[in-house]
Amino acid sequence: MKIKDLAGTSFPELSAQLDGASSQIEVAGITADSRHVQPGDLFVAVSGTKANGTSYIVDALARGAVAVVAESGVKPDGSSAPVLSLGNPRAFLARAAAAFYGRQPETMVAVTGTAGKTSVASFTRQIWAHSGLAAAMIGTTGVVAPGRNDYGSLTTPDPVSLHKLLAELADAGVTHAAMEASSHGLDQSRLDGVKLSAAAFTNLGRDHMDYHPTVEHYMASKMRLFEALLPKGAPAVVFADDQWSEQAIAAARKAKLDVRTVGRKGEFISLKRVEHFRHKQSAEVHVGDDIFEIHIPLAGDFQVANALVAAGLAISTGISAKAAFSALEKLQGASGRLELVGQTRDGALAYVDYAHKPDALENVLASVRPFTTGRVIVVFGCGGDRDKGKRPIMGEIATRLADVVIVTDDNPRSEVPEVIRSEIMAAAPGATEIGDRAEAIRAAVGMLTSGDTLIVAGKGHEEGQTVGSVTLPFSDHAEVRKALGGL
Numbered sequence: 001m002k003i004k005d006l007a008g009t010s011f012p013e014l015s016a017q018l019d020g021a022s023s024q025i026e027v028a029g030i031t032a033d034s035r036h037v038q039p040g041d042l043f044v045a046v047s048g049t050k051a052n053g054t055s056y057i058v059d060a061l062a063r064g065a066v067a068v069v070a071e072s073g074v075k076p077d078g079s080s081a082p083v084l085s086l087g088n089p090r091a092f093l094a095r096a097a098a099a100f101y102g103r104q105p106e107t108m109v110a111v112t113g114t115a116g117k118t119s120v121a122s123f124t125r126q127i128w129a130h131s132g133l134a135a136a137m138i139g140t141t142g143v144v145a146p147g148r149n150d151y152g153s154l155t156t157p158d159p160v161s162l163h164k165l166l167a168e169l170a171d172a173g174v175t176h177a178a179m180e181a182s183s184h185g186l187d188q189s190r191l192d193g194v195k196l197s198a199a200a201f202t203n204l205g206r207d208h209m210d211y212h213p214t215v216e217h218y219m220a221s222k223m224r225l226f227e228a229l230l231p232k233g234a235p236a237v238v239f240a241d242d243q244w245s246e247q248a249i250a251a252a253r254k255a256k257l258d259v260r261t262v263g264r265k266g267e268f269i270s271l272k273r274v275e276h277f278r279h280k281q282s283a284e285v286h287v288g289d290d291i292f293e294i295h296i297p298l299a300g301d302f303q304v305a306n307a308l309v310a311a312g313l314a315i316s317t318g319i320s321a322k323a324a325f326s327a328l329e330k331l332q333g334a335s336g337r338l339e340l341v342g343q344t345r346d347g348a349l350a351y352v353d354y355a356h357k358p359d360a361l362e363n364v365l366a367s368v369r370p371f372t373t374g375r376v377i378v379v380f381g382c383g384g385d386r387d388k389g390k391r392p393i394m395g396e397i398a399t400r401l402a403d404v405v406i407v408t409d410d411n412p413r414s415e416v417p418e419v420i421r422s423e424i425m426a427a428a429p430g431a432t433e434i435g436d437r438a439e440a441i442r443a444a445v446g447m448l449t450s451g452d453t454l455i456v457a458g459k460g461h462e463e464g465q466t467v468g469s470v471t472l473p474f475s476d477h478a479e480v481r482k483a484l485g486g487l
């Protein structure tokens, strides 16, 4: 593909720099990482949190890049390959990747919010699949599509991987795809160029305060989904019962979207009555004049909200309300989201959950309390190189809502694990500290007696524990099973 075709009409400042010869340069691939440049590639230099791609232009050219796109002010170094500049290289990277790979599933939706994105994306895929559509999901747990189940790493992949993936899915016949839009992904323009038919907002709580300077910046990043990515008139599904719902609704209205609220205060799907059971949730919802009784075979009060948002997205992309709600009865939970892993002989239940932020921990502990006749026992830690402010908050929540708290490690990364734990422990009087996560799980399982509920929180579907720069194989599921087996 030629550079001028990658730029399209969205970047006139770039087109203006292309002369006869440079506009004809054929690009064999696109990358923002000089270490991945192959001869013939276009290198896009973006500035990041650790490095600035402009420092690697020389490296990229030495590896055979045929052209470079960088931020304004970067001077050509006299190389024969053109070094073009524009205001927002990240936005260009995403649009160029979209143009380069070309194909996407016809119907794409994206969901943002602090909690529930993976669950909503997974449920939306399942509702579509239940109606016989070839459907996929892309998110924290990876990629799920007909005949495909890949473990993932980022919630929203980088734009080059994302568009390569979308083209693969479209080529494999996938017509519908639901993806997660993280605030990092939105802020870094990773989703620019994805052709969305609808989008959704779940809720906003404390998260990623290491990356976003303020909660307003965090919310504004999320609202890029409505303001910058969703075309005017497209459906915006908003969970109506969150503290931030009003702001999300206002942003969607301002962006001239077709706002569709769901929840108790919802007008599109209106929740009239809900009953929470230990392993399932039942509800009555109204859609227009129709009344539906829905049954969600999953633990966790919060799954009702996620199911309504997913149903809102499915209905907004052509599924009938009846089909969407009947699909909910067959839902499988996303891996590691309040997932029942096993039980002791006398019936104490052990769950693995991905709560690694305050609201999620609060929700999950509150969810199991009504069904626990004995003690709620929680094992959790906080990730290193991530928001330090959440550590005492989560310590306080665990102490307030659980009867037994064991503080352990969760991906210490480059930090000293003892320091992370001590920051949680400072707000968790009476908690036990056991750094080794497997040992912490064994200790918790060992103390289970009839009526108790164990929540191992923070890692969910993860298959590794990152200590320093090494990721060691580790699975909460496997450790819980092993500990239960040893009883």
Ligand SMILES: CC(=O)N[C@H]1[C@@H](OP(=O)(O)OP(=O)(O)OC[C@H]2O[C@@H](n3ccc(=O)[nH]c3=O)[C@H](O)[C@@H]2O)O[C@H](CO)[C@@H](O)[C@@H]1O[C@H](C)C(=O)N[C@@H](C)C(=O)N[C@H](CCC(=O)O)C(=O)O
Binding pocket: 032, 033, 034, 035, 046, 047, 048, 049, 050, 051, 052, 053, 056, 140, 153, 154, 155, 156, 157, 158, 159, 182, 183, 184, 185
């Ligand atoms: C903080 C953050 O979001 N970082 C992401 C970002 O990296 P960055 O732009 O900051 O990279 P950088 O290291 O500063 O380098 C700047 C540029 O120089 C380039 N470079 C660097 C070195 C070199 O030799 N040559 C070279 O060209 C890099 O490729 C990069 O393009 O862009 C990279 C490519 O897209 C991501 O891999 C990287 O994710 C890191 C690994 C990460 O941990 N991200 C997490 C925090 C994240 O994105 N999480 C969200 C939310 C999770 C959730 O709660 O669900 C997610 O969507 O997963």
Ligand SMILES: Nc1ncnc2c1ncn2[C@@H]1O[C@H](COP(=O)(O)OP(=O)(O)OP(=O)(O)O)[C@@H](O)[C@H]1O
Binding pocket: 113, 114, 115, 116, 117, 118, 119, 120, 140, 155, 180, 202, 203, 302, 303, 305, 306, 334, 336, 337, 338, 353, 354, 355, 356, 359, 360, 361, 363, 364, 460
């Ligand atoms: N609607 C919700 N409201 C509050 N908490 C929720 C909700 N949905 C899920 N949770 C909690 O958050 C955890 C993560 O859920 P999920 O993976 O669906 O969210 P996510 O937004 O994708 O999270 P992440 O940003 O970490 O990928 C769950 O394990 C549960 O503890």
Ligand SMILES: N[C@H](CCC[C@H](N)C(=O)O)C(=O)O
Binding pocket: 155, 356, 382, 383, 384, 386, 410, 411, 458, 459, 462
């Ligand atoms: N996508 C999130 C996941 C955090 C999961 C938790 N286990 C941790 O390592 O903090 C992040 O990278 O911040």
Ligand SMILES: [Mg+2]
Binding pocket: 117, 118, 139, 140, 141, 155, 180
């Ligand atoms: Mg997720």
